[in-house]
Amino acid sequence: MSKTSLPPAEVYAPHPPDYQSHTYPSHGYQPPSHHHPPAQHTTFAPVTHQPVSQSTNVQLTMAGAVATNPTRFRPWTTDLCGCMQDIETCMMAWCCTPCFLAKLSKEMDECVCTSCCVPGALMAMRVKVRAANRIKGSICEDCIITSCCPLLTMCQMKRELDNVALKKPGTQL
Structure with a gap:
């Protein structure tokens, strides 16, 4: 067996061209620079106070009711289980719920x-009833109450709308 010699390494691995010394056409292309500009350090002043928002008096209007002081909330005029105060409403809601809801929707x-x-x-x-009449509560509370009862x-809600419409004395409106 005879040994054959391999060609020198330059044949297999040519050196990369020197891009820096190459001249480029006149259309403005420049090769990428591998030099990075020096880092610029920015200093920030420490926060010494928080910005203060100015309060404004907001007027809420919903379904004809106007709340001139939206920060002052009141309780419902009747309890959730106050059905005995208005038996007719209770019986209408119990016996014909769809009709009762349609009537309540129209009232609102x-x-x-x-x-x-x-x-x-x-x-x-x-x-809507709670917001229009500045009644204490939350959306979470409303969700639980409407789902369970x-x-x-x-x-x-019907008693509340009636009491607001009549402005009954002693109802904390």
């Missing part, structure tokens, strides 16, 4: 089909 200046066509309509209606919720 909503479409009579709201309660049967809009998912979560009862909760939305309760939130829908008939009691409907009756309470």
Whole structure:
């Protein structure tokens, strides 16, 4: 067997061209620079105080009710389980819930089909009554009450709308 010699390494691995010394056409291309500009350090002043927002008096208007002082909330005029204060309303809600909800929707200046066509309509209606009349509460509370006690919720909203419309004495309006 005879040994054959391999060609020198330059044949297999040519050196990369020198891009820095190459001249480029006149269209403005420049090869990428491998030199980075020196880092610039920016100093920030420490935060010594938080910005203060200015409070404004906001007027909320919902379904004809105007809240001139939205920061002062009141309780509902009747309790959730106050059905004995208005037996007629309680019986209407119990015996014919769809009709009762349609009537309640109309009283709230909503479409009579709201309660049967809009998912979560009862909760939305309760939130509307609560917000329009500056009643204490939260959306989470409204969700739980409308889910667990829908008939009691409907009756309470009806009593609230009646009491607000009549401005009954001794009802903390």
